[in-house]
Amino acid sequence: MAVLTMRDALNQALREEMNRDETVFLLGEDIGLYDGSFKVTRGLMKEFGEKRVLDTPIAEEVIIGTAIGAAMSGLRPVAEMMTVNFILVAMDQVVNAAAHIRYMFGGGSKVPLVIRTPGGGGHQLGAQHSHSHENWFAHVPGLKVVAPGTPGDAKGMLKSAIRDDNPVMFIENEGTYAIKGEVPDGEHLVPLDKNDVKRQGDDVTICAHSRMLIVATEAAKELEQQGISAEIVDLRALRPLDMAPVIESVKKTGHAITLEEGWRSYGVGAEVASRIYEEAFDYLDAPVARIGAAEVPTPYNKRLERIAFPGKADVVVTARALLGKN
């Protein structure tokens, strides 16, 4: 077991799968010669050549479309969208094509495709470069959506995603590439449909994924000092959404908080909260509390931006309020 950054864990997964299966290839903007905007694909063009690590023009629609067609024609593409913000110009390919082809053609074809893309904000990149869109994708039948928050999960889920026969949206986060964690060597597979308790606790359940997992962990430590024991459920599997560990946890704690980096309206927390109401209403001592970004396009100004995104203090205050301790 090695300690790796998220970026290197992802790089390892790509390298291992490319070595394992000749049909796996990568395509995207500046992923080869430039080694990737966030250096996730570092060294891979040198190692595997330009056929298997394909630098593309700035043409998201054709990147995803090419990946879909290649997937239908016998390859296993891993497309990189430099950031999730740019996938908005290619949503037709993602939704109308990738997600629907299998069903629409009566099971006649399949699309074994991975779209890797980082989202998230907090780097003063402004309204057009700070999006979290996992809920948009998770809305769509036919897509699988995962968003790992630890290097170990990132490696294991990326390997599983590449071997999966369906289009998988693999959501990364610009704010987590440098975090470190233990990563099992070699064959390490994490299922795409299993959420995971990342921290045990008794008083309140915090559901979070990706970068918000870090925020939740910081908040849980602070709550601990205040005598509140928080359990953290990692929502790394967003679609299909594995509710089992959430429900089990809520039955124990009676209190639930959802925490996401995107806007709350119609968001991940909205879905999780309704599922809790449907499946564990009688166990709740209070309504589910949802935390998300302020409902504004992300502002550039540092101070405004900090207020706009959820942070540790928001979680602590919310947990205390939920437990009637404010």
Added chain:
Amino acid sequence: MKVEQRPATERKQKDALKDRDALLHLYREMLLIRRFEEKTAEMYQMAKIGGFCHLNIGEEAAIVGTISALRPKDYVYSNYREHGHAIAKGVDPKAVMAELFGKETGTSHGRGGSMHLFSQEHRFYGGYAIVGEALPLAVGSGYAINYQERDEVVMSIFGDGATNIGAFHESLNVAKLWHLPVVFVCINNQYGMGTSVGRASSVTEIWRKACAYDMTGERVDGMDVVAVRQVTDELVAQAREQHEPSLLECVTYRYRGHSMSDPDTYRGKDEIKQWQTRDSILSLGEQMKKQKMLTAEDIEKIDQEITAQVEEAVKFADESPEPDPKDLYRDVYAESEAR
């Protein structure tokens, strides 16, 4: 690296450009952008500016040569590399620097930052951070101009990389189809991030992409401000008088990395040096000296004035107030006016 210019479509030597005042104006504008951007880099390194920051250094002739051909009521749409574009369109450098600092006095009240400058007053219709995004918007302004029978022109400015995305092709097609007064300006600085034009575009002479839409296409040496200005004058006149769009490729170079955080490992130092030998500001200065329009002392004095102007912009930005956190939700929606 002499750029092959297209055989001139009967290019008349405009008297205005032999005129000392006209040349001096171009010179000052270019130098202002150069000094502003150098200061911006410095401020970024001091963490006064955050986020992504893309500089115009090297591209001054292409920017000033094109935008100076416009009237105040003409529109400019741009991308994220737009500090100089806004300044050339008349936006006060103070307001630009204040925006980079995230201040309430900035062009977008600190909400936008480096990539999202805007000025309704100067018809600088914004910096957009998604490649190709603003071309369709420029088409829309062109449509509005024709609709209301106004005599304004729209200039849409973008990079070489942007000419490979669908929105570019869709926009050129309808601009020609609907006879819109839009001048599409491609600042071909040889790279889109780390990818050279030849690795991203099947056609490396970007102006030729106009042919597919039966549109006027021109290629000009983007290091020569006078040449850029002359061809732009023609294309702007064509847009204004005949409602015919065009595509102008300015062949130029960015001396710095793609953004302040680019390690810049994909090109040789020699290549950068080569282009710098043709620096547009130095060339015009030399030319004007030769023609006895400027002395070395004049050039020194102009530089001092402009450096002082940039210092003033920094001071203004520094002393300006931050946005009030209470205003976080201001301007998500417009208040609809009664009609």
